[in-house]
Amino acid sequence: MNAAKCRALFETLREVNPTPVTELEYSSPFELLIAVLLSAQATDVGVNKATRKLYPVAHSPEQMLALGEDGLIEYIKTIGLYKTKAKHVIATCRILVEQHGGQVPRDRAALEALPGVGRKTANVVLNTAFGEATIAVDTHIFRVANRTGLAPGKNVQVVEQKLLKTVPPEFMHDAHHWLILHGRYVCKARKPECWHCAIEPLCEYREKTEAPRL
Structure with missing residues (x-):
């Protein structure tokens, strides 16, 4: 996809959703980190149901x-x-307390050193909690990037690097949310809903x- 179409694509997504946000519920970088850890192979809806009960009881590494x-x-x-997630969360909390003063580090290497935290999770935390221009390529973003021709690639690393090069700077912070929401609700895996x-x-x-016939 050429630069003009890429810009037009993100301008359109911005018009549709000017202020995109994650669907995970959180009130601090720590709560976001734990929610993202729990969201692997799970839905945001399912994670939110659990954390609504968990966070009033434990909303810090110490708790x-x-x-x-x-x-x-x-x-x-x-x-x-x-x-497995429980083991990772407890181990992560121990490291946060012992090595980072109970705070979530704003550093990729430190984040990726936490149990259960890979590049995708680190990107989500850096982008959503700390406002950095990163793109966490999950299955939705991988699909949208390939289908649309925006940033085709055979694996998530290739797609991420292409997106970082092709997305105009002014859209970079929100690109992650626009693409994941578009993949989740419109450009679906089995049958994209191209008609709307x-x-x-x-x-x-x-x-x-x-559109399906009525």
Whole structure:
């Protein structure tokens, strides 16, 4: 996709949703970090249901450590892979307390050193909690980037690097949210809903779909 179409695409997404935000519920960088850790192979809706009960009880690394794995599991057992996630969360909280004064570090290397935190999670925290211009490529963004021709690539690393090069600077901070929401609600995996897609005229996907007949 050329630069003019890329700019037009993000201008359109901005018109549709001027202030995009994550659907994960949080009130601090720590709560966001834990929510993103819990969201792997789970829905934001499912994570929010669990954290609405968890965060009033434990909204700091110290409080989470006091719960322990068994205590934490009681709050997150409705989420997939909850036992592994509980281990990661408690181990992460211990590192935050012992090495970072109980604060979430604003540093990629330090974030990626936390148990269960990979590049995608670090990108989400850096972007959403600290306002940095990063793009966390999940399955939705990977699909949209490839389908539209915006930033095609065979793996998430390639797509991320292409997006960082092609997205105009003024759209970089919000690009992550626009693309993930577009993939979640319009450019769906099994059948993209091209008939009500705002960026359809700019999209280079060849197998565009039509509205279902009533």
